[in-house]
Amino acid sequence: MSRQATNEEVAAEPLPATEEGSAEPQPPPLTLDDVQKDPAISAFITGADRVMEGLGFTEHGFRHANLTARIAFNVMSRLGFEPRSAELASIAAYLHDVGNMVARENHGQVGALLVYDVLKGRLPTTELAQLMSAVGNHEEEGGESISAISAAVILADKSDVHRSRVRKSGQIEFDIHDRVNYAAEQSFLRVDSAARTITLELTIDTEISDVMEYFEIFLHRMIMCRRAAEKLDCRFKLTINGATLL
Ligand SMILES: [Fe+2]
């Protein structure tokens, strides 16, 4: 009768081949351009924005996806990360909200699994894992800056506060999220690689929403940005209408 291997014997066996040194064929590097042109991913983003519209949330479609991709790329590039890491950050940022296609709750983790499904086999597994962890960790609820790429996605996402995200017309009574977004006339994430600071510069029309309202809904996001900046070995700063608040 054959004997079952002990745990020690199993542990001593050579590990299956990994990407270094073997077997898994390496596809050509997946680019942001490839992802932007993918019809299935475009359908995910369209679907996600439709769900968010149905829930009464601000714009979460191609505008938000493209903008966060660009900001995440810039953060990584300005801080001297290698081009491939910057590209991966931009891809993760482009994809970060696809989970909203299913539901708002847990959309980070759901989105990570959607990313796995749609991109499996199209980039090395180690890169796919980096995208999934960045997508799965971008939200305030349970999300953490677990890598530089994830930190760049968080900073890019949370800094997109702008009136163009508000869907409703001026006649409709805004809720606080709409009001704060509508009040934001300009937002810019400034990366100073020499000073190691990342500053969110906002211009807010205080006739529409005052600064306290901004903090009322965005305090948690700002704490997340501070941690993300620290992950990138930087200090997070916030200025509103030229005044430094953080
Ligand atoms: Fe999100």
Ligand SMILES: [Fe+2]
């Ligand atoms: Fe987002």
